[in-house]
Amino acid sequence: MYHLRLFIRNCFGKEVMSDMKSSIYSNVTDAVSAVKWACDRYTKLSMNERQEILEAVKAALRPLIKELAEMTVAETNMGVIQDKADKISLAIEKTPGTEDLITEVNTGDHGMTLYELSPFGIVCAVHPCTNPCATLISNTIGMLAAGNGIIHCPHPRAIKVSQYLTGVISDAIRGVCGIDNLVVTLHESLMGFTAEVMSHPDVDLVVCTGGSSSLRQAMTSGKKVIGAGPANPVVIVDETAHLSKAARDIVRGAAFDNNLMCTSEKCMVVVDKAADSFIFELLKNGVYYVKNEEEIQKLLHVTVTEDFVINKKLEGRSADEILQCAGICCHSSVKLIVAETGPTHPFVTLELLMPLVPLVRAKDFDEALEMALDIEQGYKHTAALHSESIERLNRAAKLMQTSVFVKNGPSLLGIGFDKEGNTSFTIATTTGEGTTSARHFARRRRCTLTSGFSIR
Numbered sequence: 001m002y003h004l005r006l007f008i009r010n011c012f013g014k015e016v017m018s019d020m021k022s023s024i025y026s027n028v029t030d031a032v033s034a035v036k037w038a039c040d041r042y043t044k045l046s047m048n049e050r051q052e053i054l055e056a057v058k059a060a061l062r063p064l065i066k067e068l069a070e071m072t073v074a075e076t077n078m079g080v081i082q083d084k085a086d087k088i089s090l091a092i093e094k095t096p097g098t099e100d101l102i103t104e105v106n107t108g109d110h111g112m113t114l115y116e117l118s119p120f121g122i123v124c125a126v127h128p129c130t131n132p133c134a135t136l137i138s139n140t141i142g143m144l145a146a147g148n149g150i151i152h153c154p155h156p157r158a159i160k161v162s163q164y165l166t167g168v169i170s171d172a173i174r175g176v177c178g179i180d181n182l183v184v185t186l187h188e189s190l191m192g193f194t195a196e197v198m199s200h201p202d203v204d205l206v207v208c209t210g211g212s213s214s215l216r217q218a219m220t221s222g223k224k225v226i227g228a229g230p231a232n233p234v235v236i237v238d239e240t241a242h243l244s245k246a247a248r249d250i251v252r253g254a255a256f257d258n259n260l261m262c263t264s265e266k267c268m269v270v271v272d273k274a275a276d277s278f279i280f281e282l283l284k285n286g287v288y289y290v291k292n293e294e295e296i297q298k299l300l301h302v303t304v305t306e307d308f309v310i311n312k313k314l315e316g317r318s319a320d321e322i323l324q325c326a327g328i329c330c331h332s333s334v335k336l337i338v339a340e341t342g343p344t345h346p347f348v349t350l351e352l353l354m355p356l357v358p359l360v361r362a363k364d365f366d367e368a369l370e371m372a373l374d375i376e377q378g379y380k381h382t383a384a385l386h387s388e389s390i391e392r393l394n395r396a397a398k399l400m401q402t403s404v405f406v407k408n409g410p411s412l413l414g415i416g417f418d419k420e421g422n423t424s425f426t427i428a429t430t431t432g433e434g435t436t437s438a439r440h441f442a443r444r445r446r447c448t449l450t451s452g453f454s455i456r
Contacts, residue, residue, distance in 0.1 A: 023170035023184045024163055028196040031151055034181035035122050036202055039149035041179050043119060047098050053176050054097045054141055060172035061092050061137065061165075068133045071161040076129050078316025083257035086417075087134035087425075094416045094423035095138040097145040100438040107454040114449070117442035119147030120224065121204035124197045126214050130260040130316065130353065132158035135209050135425040136165055140183060142424075144173075145438035148205070149182050151197050155210065156189040163187075191217070198223065205441065209426045219430075226440060228262070229430035231381035232351045233404075233411060234372045235265045236396065238365045238387045239273040242408070246386035247281035250357075253384075253410035255286070255335040259355045260316045262427060263382040263404055263411045267348050267375050268338070268359045269368045275361050279338075286335035288323060296339050298326040303354060304346050310353060319355040343371050365389075369396055376400065381429045384411055403427050403434035 025031035045053075061068075069084035104115040123143050127135045132154055143150050154162030166185040174180045186193050194214065198206050198221040207226045208218040215227045237246050254265040270278050279289060290296055302325045303311050314322055319334045337356040341347055347358040360375075362368035365387075376383055384406040385396045397405045404414035404427060415435070416423035424435035433440045 023167050023181060024187050025184060026187045028186070028193060028200060031184050031186060032122065032197070032200050032202050035149040035151055035184055038179050038182040039119075039122055042149060042177075042182055043147055045177065047101075049177065050145060050147065051098045053173055054144060056176040057141070057144070057169050057172045058092050060168055061088075064168065065089050065092070068161060068165060071164065072133055072158065075159075075161050076132070076157045076316070078130070079257045079260050080318075084133070087131060087257065088137065090416060090423050091134040091138040091141075091425060095141040096422045096437050097141060098438065100142070100145060100422075101442060102439065107456070109454060111448065111450040112453040114447040116445055116447070117146065117439055118445050120441065120443055121148060122202055123148045123150050123205045123207055123441065124153060124194075124200075124203050124223075125150055126153045126194060126206070126208040126210040126218065127155060127158070127162065128210050129155035129157035130262070131425055132162055133165055136162060137169075138423060138425045139207060139209070139436075139441075140169055142436065142438040143207075143441045144182070146442035148441060150184070151203070152183065152185040153194040153197055154185065154189055159189045162189075195221075207426060207436075207441070215430060225431055226426065226428045226433055226436060227430040228426050228428050229379060229381070230351065231262045231379050231427070231429070232266050232349070232375060232377055233263055233382035233384070233402075234267045234269060234375045235384040235386070235411070236365075236368050236372050237268060237270045237274055237278055238368065238385075238389070238392060239271050240388040240392075241274065241278075241386035242388070243274060243278050244281045244284075245408075247278060247285050249386070249408075249410040251282065251285040251287060251336050253412050254357045255319070255355050256410075256412060258316045258318055259357070260353055261411070261415075263414050265357060265384065265411050266351055268357060269362055269371050269375065270359060271365055271368050272361050272363055275359075279340075279359070282338055286333075288319065288328075288330055288334040288337045290337060290339040295326070295328055296341065298328060299337070299339060299356065300346060302326045303352060303356060304350065308346060308350070310350060315353045317354065322354060322356060343375065348375055349377075365392055369399065372396075373400065376402065379429055381427060382406075382411060382414055384409070384414075403429050 065088050069081045101117045106113045206218045206223045208215045209228045218225045341358045382404040383400045383402040406414045426436045
């Protein structure tokens with residue numbers, strides 16, 4: 001740590017600017033100015049020094065995981081504390097850092113061509129209320145690894161925990177290298193502030209993990225945009241599937257954090273031959289199964305408004321609370337509500353963000369795949385399939401073309417739970433990057449050297 005402070009002092013004649021330490025700004029001009037100052041100094045550091053900073057940020061966050069989870073649930077009134085904690089831990093431990101910045105080299109008789117990834121500069125990062133801490137942490141690690149400075153624009157429902165988290169990260173960075181305000185946010189979360197940050201001439205990249213309105217605003221900013229669009233993840237279960245495992249996996253993914261994850265199973269399409277046995281397996285896993293039309297109407301009345309949008313008051317609330325609001329008596333606590341419906345029911349077409357998932361029957365696999373394509377609505381976000389048929393697994397993955405496709409497992413595997421694969425909380429479907437990481441927050445640059453460096 002000492003050698004980084006010495007580096008800053010030798011290069012710039014001072015540790016930090018004394019009047020820029022809060023990391024929370026009341027206006028966009030000051031925020032951008034502060035990050036620009038910090039970013040200019042950050043780009044002078046080596047890759048090893050960047051990684052040292054990332055490790056310090058992670059070390060500062062690990063003791064706060066439970067506190068951040070509790071703060072998030074208290075402020076947003078959504079989700080499950082332990083699941084929030086698991087997401088935050090995943091973001092800290094499994095988001096790739098500088099190792100993600102790969103170098104490509106081509107050599108030949110006439111010279112060498114080098115491709116490397118360089119910083120964009122200042123990033124405007126827009127975050128959702130569904131995964132505020134995990135998204136902010138994961139994106140911060142990737143953006144800092146790529147060499148950028150960051151202005152975070154959190155959702156209004158998660159402003160306090162986001163400000164607190166930004167302050168912790170900023171303090172950790174300053175403690176290692178003396179650079180203050182490399183990561184900042186604003187004192188209020190307003191659409192006007194966010195639009196001003198996006199369009200500011202010194203902001204180089206906009207990364208939007210917010211809702212559709214934020215994404216539309218980002219796409220008109222005139223900047224390079226990485227945009228995570230809407231989702232409606234669908235899972236298919238066919239007659240060859242291991243039904244008990246499929247039921248456990250789907251309940252685990254769909255009930256996790258009360259279905260707030262954009263990758264969580266939002267609809268099941270089940271081949272008719274397997275449907276009754278699969279429903280029996282679901283009931284073993286804490287599911288309240290609904291087929292009665294009267295109960296389905298009660299659930300529809302409380303979860304979907306007359307304008308056919310989800311009831312925000314029940315977004316991210318527990319299955320027990322939803323049943324209670326619907327006036328449905330259940331004698332034991334449940335993890336997930338499963339309602340059997342037709343393929344055009346609002347439960348199927350809307351991304352509810354609640355532990356209420358529709359089940360649609362299909363006569364065979366071909367019809368199930370066709371239904372799944374319609375239900376996913378071309379968002380190309382996330383899909384899953386439980387099947388023992390390699391041909392079907394391959395065909396569905398190729399036809400669905402989703403950024404995340406999970407075979408014979410819970411949707412959580414698609415973002416790096418269960419040890420395999422790296423973690424990302426920005427699934428950039430609209431702009432095509434898919435699961436983003438440090439390399440996506442950097443510019444690919446080409447450098448050519450003539451007459452040398454081919455030793456073959």
